[in-house]
Amino acid sequence: MRQDSIAAAGPLVTFFLELARIPSPSGHERAINDFLTTRLRGLGLEVREDEPLYPDSGSSAGNLYCRLEASVPGTPILLSAHTDTVPSEDEALPDPTLVDGVIRSGSRAVLGADDKSAVAAIIHTLERIIREKLPQAGIELLLTVGEEGGLRGAKASSLELVVAECGFCLDCTGPVGGVIVRSPSQKTVNATFIGKSAHAGVVPEDGRNAVVAAAKAVAAMKLGRLDGETTANVGIIRGGEAVNVVPDRCAIHCEARSHDQEKLENQVVHMLEAINLAAAEEEVDVEITVVDEFHGFDFSAGGLPIELAERAFGRLGLPTERTSTGGGSDVNVFNLRGLPCVNLATGMECVHTPEEYISVESLQQMHDFLMALVEEARGANGQMSF
Numbered sequence: 001m002r003q004d005s006i007a008a009a010g011p012l013v014t015f016f017l018e019l020a021r022i023p024s025p026s027g028h029e030r031a032i033n034d035f036l037t038t039r040l041r042g043l044g045l046e047v048r049e050d051e052p053l054y055p056d057s058g059s060s061a062g063n064l065y066c067r068l069e070a071s072v073p074g075t076p077i078l079l080s081a082h083t084d085t086v087p088s089e090d091e092a093l094p095d096p097t098l099v100d101g102v103i104r105s106g107s108r109a110v111l112g113a114d115d116k117s118a119v120a121a122i123i124h125t126l127e128r129i130i131r132e133k134l135p136q137a138g139i140e141l142l143l144t145v146g147e148e149g150g151l152r153g154a155k156a157s158s159l160e161l162v163v164a165e166c167g168f169c170l171d172c173t174g175p176v177g178g179v180i181v182r183s184p185s186q187k188t189v190n191a192t193f194i195g196k197s198a199h200a201g202v203v204p205e206d207g208r209n210a211v212v213a214a215a216k217a218v219a220a221m222k223l224g225r226l227d228g229e230t231t232a233n234v235g236i237i238r239g240g241e242a243v244n245v246v247p248d249r250c251a252i253h254c255e256a257r258s259h260d261q262e263k264l265e266n267q268v269v270h271m272l273e274a275i276n277l278a279a280a281e282e283e284v285d286v287e288i289t290v291v292d293e294f295h296g297f298d299f300s301a302g303g304l305p306i307e308l309a310e311r312a313f314g315r316l317g318l319p320t321e322r323t324s325t326g327g328g329s330d331v332n333v334f335n336l337r338g339l340p341c342v343n344l345a346t347g348m349e350c351v352h353t354p355e356e357y358i359s360v361e362s363l364q365q366m367h368d369f370l371m372a373l374v375e376e377a378r379g380a381n382g383q384m385s386f
């Protein structure tokens with residue numbers, strides 16, 4: 001194995017590696033936000049940070065936002081990515097390697113190409129536009145925190161500041177050119193069964209078994225892939241303290257997703273019925289919460305961000321593939337809040353694992369795409385060379 005020269009790989013790769021070396025698991029984005037704020041201020045941009053997501057933690061941070069005022073007429077756009085990563089095993093630190101044009105973490109840490117590959121490509125593009133004084137129709141940058149595990153930063157973001165007509169999140173696996181046009185809505189159902197504890201060998205008839213109630217509820221649920229548009233899962237079950245005690249508490253955490261809102265509602269009703277029926281049969285109480293995690297979107301019939309993205313890819317001769325996902329991202333939040341927004345693939349692979357990687361070619365393609373997108377957004381007037 002021979003390491004490639006990082007210096008020869010160019011400033012975009014160098015910048016990405018700098019970001020990858022700064023650990024930023026969700027809730028601990030302070031260091032990377034400070035690094036990025038310094039970099040953006042160095043470009044003369046005014047950087048605004050939302051309130052930290054976790055005010056009691058010294059390493060928490062808020063979303064970063066800045067705006068490049070338009071120099072020519074056209075369509076103002078928002079570019080977005082998230083700065084947090086999933087946590088690494090044993091808090092391992094990335095020690096990135098570049099071999100045969102591919103960047104890996106070099107340790108048991110996640111590389112964090114999800115989503116620092118996008119952060120690097122977007123800021124590198126802004127730097128070039130500012131340095132070369134290239135005409136543009138208004139670009140806003142929103143770097144969210146706390147995306148992993150709940151889209152919390154996007155939900156708390158100051159989206160009312162955004163004047164862009166459409167947005168582009170770069171936060172999806174697969175080759176550059178992939179455009180997510182469809183994503184489901186998701187709800188979670190959390191139920192805690194509350195029975196009565198008793199000695200299992202002496203007076204079991206005095207107890208009310210919460211684990212049995214939970215098991216009956218789960219066994220009665222339709223789960224897995226329910227149809228082409230709908231899925232459901234029970235991901236967590238927790239209950240009981242000792243083998244000789246009738247357990248008085250058991251919690252289950254379930255989710256349902258569908259591209260069809262009515263099917264989603266029906267599945268949630270079905271899960272609630274299974275939970276309530278099991279609780280009644282086992283004579284236990286149950287506390288239930290239903291949480292709207294995110295709302296779906298559907299651009300399969302087209303829309304401004306799709307058209308701009310596809311024209312930009314076409315300009316580069318990169319094949320575009322419209323795809324559907326079963327997952328949620330910040331895009332779901334932005335669309336729900338009224339900003340038409342699509343999610344684009346960055347070339348990152350095996351995300352959320354120590355095997356995560358991205359190629360130098362993908363980073364370069366993202367940058368080329370963003371340059372083409374900025375040109376498309378400013379309309380057909382004049383030519384820009386890059």
Ligand SMILES: [Zn+2]
Pocket residue numbers: 082114115147171172
């Ligand atoms: Zn991501």
